[in-house]
Amino acid sequence: MNRPEPLPPLAPPAGMGPLPVGRWFLLAGTAVALVFAVGVTAILIALTQTQGARKTLVDVIDPTALHTLEISTALQAQEGAIRGYGLTTEQQYFQDYRQGVADEQAATGQIAALLPRLPDPSALRSRMDRLTIAAAAWRRDYAEKIAAAVPKVGANAVNRDLGKVNVERFNDVRAALADQQDLLNRLHDLGRDRLQKGWRTIYVAVAVLVGSLALAVIGCTLIVRYVVILPVARLARQVRAVATGDFDRELGVERPAELRELSGHVDGMRRRIVSEWRAAEEARQQFAEQAKELKRSNGELEQFAYVASHDLQEPLRKVASFSQMLEQRYADQLDDRARQYIAFAVDGAKRMQLLINDLLDFSRVGRVGGELTPVASEDALDRALRNLDALLTDAGATVTRDDDLPEVVGNTLLLSQLFQNLVGNAVKFRGSEPPLIHIGAERDGGMWEFHCSDNGIGVDPKYADRIFLIFQRLHPRDVYPGSGIGLALCRKIVEYHGGRIWLDGGEGAGATFRWTLPVVGDPDA
CATH class of the missing domain: 1.20.1420 (A middle domain of Talin 1)
Incomplete structure (x- = not known):
């Protein structure tokens, strides 16, 4: 967008013109x-x-x-x-x-x-x-x-x-x-x-x-x-003409000096407003074109998401399915190396499916999340724990919470996914002891500050920012499986709600993640 041209002086120099x-x-x-x-x-x-x-x-x-x-x-x-x-x-x-x-x-x-x-x-x-x-x-x-x-x-x-x-x-x-x-x-x-x-x-x-x-x-x-x-x-008539839409109408009176200076300032303000308005109109048109382009791009992204969630995963399922059928039918004819190759192909297809699903979840945040409304964080946590019931049972994990988790402004599905990812990470990166996970919250001005603490292997503080980037992993895939999108998805969900998430660098074993969500009824929410 081009910047408006410099405007001439608003009023005549002092000492010139009629008497004040x-x-x-x-x-x-x-x-x-x-x-x-x-x-x-x-x-x-x-x-x-x-x-x-x-x-x-x-x-x-x-x-x-x-x-x-x-x-x-x-x-x-x-x-x-x-x-x-x-x-x-x-x-x-x-x-x-x-x-x-x-x-x-x-x-x-x-x-x-x-x-x-x-x-x-x-x-x-x-x-x-x-x-x-x-x-x-x-x-x-x-x-x-x-x-x-x-x-x-x-x-x-x-x-x-x-x-x-x-x-x-x-x-x-x-x-x-x-x-x-x-x-x-x-x-x-x-x-x-x-x-x-x-x-x-x-x-x-x-x-x-x-x-x-x-x-x-x-x-x-x-x-x-x-x-x-x-x-x-005379100046009032000119101002009324401008106010009714004649923005190109020149403003100015010759006497007295005060009104001449005032009319000069008003005319300069008119010209500046007209210049800014025209620039804003150009910007609005550009924004409208960009919005139109963005809408078209979102439509294409929706179409891509549909393809990725259906058409793109169908070949992956076939690769995994036929690879497993190949192993079953010709098991007596395959040596160990052939069976290993088939296992690699099946694992790659499954990981590709997982990666595609995680990418779809990441792209949907803020786009198909819905309207933000008062949400009971207790309900969102319960929903996440029900989804993780089998994982928690297999790991022998214990999840505790504060007595009264607060009501916040948010989206139930996204907040459930946030809790699910953080609790799932705590179970995934557990230590030798059964996982102990605690969820709590305390008021901080117009925000609620939540925390999720565990007794797992923890995170080196020097990686506190890196772990929230997409596809960033701190451990090999064969040690701790995953796509590297979980914490990036958590960050996107929290920022979509107007808060922030960070790793608490406190001492002790395990890791503590903290994030903020708006208080219900807060004017800045």
Whole structure:
């Protein structure tokens, strides 16, 4: 049978072909992580700016505007109180005036504390200086003159000239207040715009994050679909086609790298299986032809066995019969040498018949033995001893056995022949004492180990293997008759049952043969 040709590599070399699935997801994950990092950074920056804008607006600009309003209120209160004091000379008005001044100074001090935290402190500082100067000029030129004149002239302290001065100086105060309030309004609008811009940035960054996550989900879905699901489905269709009998169908997908390698291995396995299958099919055909030839050969062997057992033995019987008749009829005419020749011819014919029968028995083992079934070894031994009854009686032999010989898996006729050959050998090769033969068995795992011991002449251990070969004899034929097939037949019977037989090389007289047979119910039997 020809060996299949070497197959090409199962998969492309490493580092070639499309990206693996892990690389696809790594790239997608890196892109998503980058977008996510940018979005989170933008949100953090926007939150920081928004927080700063909110603190500036709420904690600085709005309180400054409130304190400016307090200054305006305090100045209005001062103007009304000092004018009332000049018209009525009542001290309550003068006290209200002093309270207004104190309130103005307190509000001015609070604004001065907030100035460093304003977005443009110099602009507000210049306007505060203008307001302070305008308020000081009004108090110097109007309020303080009325306060100084009331104790002297009483209600006549307020005159037309001071009224004009009041209008002029207080208009300057109002203008300074309006300018400062306008600046604070602009700063308020600027802070509000910064706050709104920060929130818009946060909204945009959150939207970008949500969009990037959506794109990541879509991208992963597309990767799974086009890089995993579709190639797997394509490979599955190809495998199904092969499974349905299209063994020449090529398997292969181009992406991803893992599936490409896997498809290469699967295709290589397909090609190897197809190659082995074709080789096995060729071998099966050859085995079928050999089985057919073997069947024909067995048929011829059966025919030969029939001829050997009938037609071939008939001439031998005639040779022996007519030789004996020749000796009887012409006995008085034959000398001793002629009678010896006739005896040789008769003996040769009988030995040829024995040899043919033994060869037939040897050839039948395993061919016409029948099915192996549970067999009681006691029954097989009894049958063998009945066949050897005359021989055992003539030799004065004693055969003993263990109390309970086991049940084994085998064929009754073959096992009987095995016992018969071993016991017959023990009687044939006996010594000067009457033969003592013992049959026993003990369990050895999944096998029964039998033994047949005798007190005969024994066997030299160096011939332990030779004695089981066909036609091998250790003694001359005129000393111990036989065909040299007995032990070879025993070996063939034991091996047919799945066991083995050997000569025990123990010390002492006689010989001990051991053999194994399967235990009934053993799974390996």
